[in-house]
Amino acid sequence: MNCNVPTDIVFSFEGFRQRGGVTDHHSDGWGIAFFEDDGCRMFLDHQPSALSPLAELVYRYPIKSTNVVAHIRKATQGVVSLANTHPFKRELWGRYWLFAHNGNLTDLPALGSSRFRPVGTTDSEYAFCWIMNELALRFVDKPPLPVLHAALAELADRLASQGTFNFLMSDGTALFARCATDLHYIVRCAPFATAHLSDTDVSVDFARYTGAKDMVAVIATQPLTDNECWVRMGAGELLMFIDGQPHRLPVTEEVAIAGAAQ
DSSP, rough: OEEEEEEHHHHHHHGGGGTTTSSSSSSSOEEEEEEEETEEEEEEEEEOOOTOHHHHHHHHHHEEEEEEEEEOOOOOSSSSEEEEEEEEEEEEEEEEEEEEEEEEEOOOOOOOOOOOOOOSSOHHHHHHHHHHHHHHHHOOSSOOHHHHHHHHHHHHHHHHEEEEEHHHHHHHSSSEESSSOOEEEEEEEOOOOEEEEEESSOEEEGGOOOOOTEEEEESSOOOOOOOOOOOOTTTTTTTEEEEEEEOOOOOOOOHHHHHHHH
């Protein structure tokens, strides 16, 4: 979730966690992390989210944040363990970064002398460490967000050549979402309406809890509600969400001309 005002994710999380063992087979652990100013609050569990007492705690504890990253795992590489549970966290340029991956990657590039090292044994954490190292080598300090967006797109395309690479990544100021196979988003804004979850019979009237200027973007592999219009991202697309709104990479003049000619 990415939004322009601190917002809780209780409604979406109630449906999302059902996919960890009830409405879906992603039962190899789960995690969620909330940015709060410069801090980051994380909850990780290697148990299925639908059965996890920790998930119940998160549901009952309405933490408010402008950037949230959550993940329900289906293991492809690495055993089911706390160390292999997403999202993963690292520090770069004096900020925490979160990363969650859906997919499977092989033949990943070497980390070399990188200061970023995986703790667990997943391809996901390894890929995250490689991205962090490449960014650290390119930029001494955090670059402007459009520059960072372009750099991440290039690095993601390199890793995507090795398999399926859907991911979410955030430092608390922006949330990057890359689609390889399936990724959807919705931007909720005024006039707010009632939404109904796909995975459990729960509805909420957002008009009762939001302000006229609130913007809330929710990104998920599959839509979390069944009565709203979600946008399906294109394969290979990397969106940058800021204050609840999606931003695409600028289209160069050459690309625009080539596209018009086709």
